[in-house]
Amino acid sequence: GGSGDDLYIVDNAGDRTVELANGGRDCVVVVGIDGYTLQANVEDLVLGGSVTRGTGNSLDNVIIGNDAANRLLGGAGTDILIGGAGNDVLVGGAGTDVLQGGSGADVFLFNAATESSPAAPDIIADFTAGEDRINLS
Template structure:
């Protein structure tokens, strides 16, 4: 049976599924199995582990991190944030479900209906979608492509004005690009 400490629920080693019945925000932590973790109306944090997990945030501003494995994540309504660390991870957001963000540990093309994309480490290739994206690179060398839409692209991490040797392509739209010291901007119309 899952153990509860405060607002944190941790699945037992043999459990695979957990759904919240309360409307209060909780942290649900999975285990090494393929888990299905389902949030509620609150602002939930869903943490998978080593399995191929399914994370369903529900309403609220949820944080979803599948951990290791190819995970399927859907935040639902609200401003949701995701961590993507496997090429098999899938993030699903529908139109008008809030302003959603992905912090990526791998090179990534941003899926539909997700507005923000952050690099979790250097050396990534990140590409936006047709929306007006906000993108932020790392302090290392990144390749950033805004895609369509009026994008805002920072080539460096939040706590620094020093970026790596970045390559930036704004894509279609009227883009704002803020560079660190070493940035190569490709302007093609």
């Protein structure tokens, strides 16, 4: 990618994105493969087709799921994770994150107390009592 905003369509496990630091706001749309992790210097990830798993990096990521049961994992940045219609698992990771599960019975998973603290709290944007769960593993 270059200095502007770039859009990558990744449909093969061998595809790689090469992006410069501070090269605009860049997005990867993943279709046809499952379990994608954002490469360095790419901010956004959209799961297309039947893709169910997506993982961010150290930047401030936006990760958007689809209608499947997604597992969305943020990274070290201040991330926004948006599930879809499926029963999703959202893990913000470090940073002050916004987690939105969408419809379905979603799980908001916190693996360590440092993932959401009084100084850097995560926000669950759409918790539905009796349906969604918070897991403090």
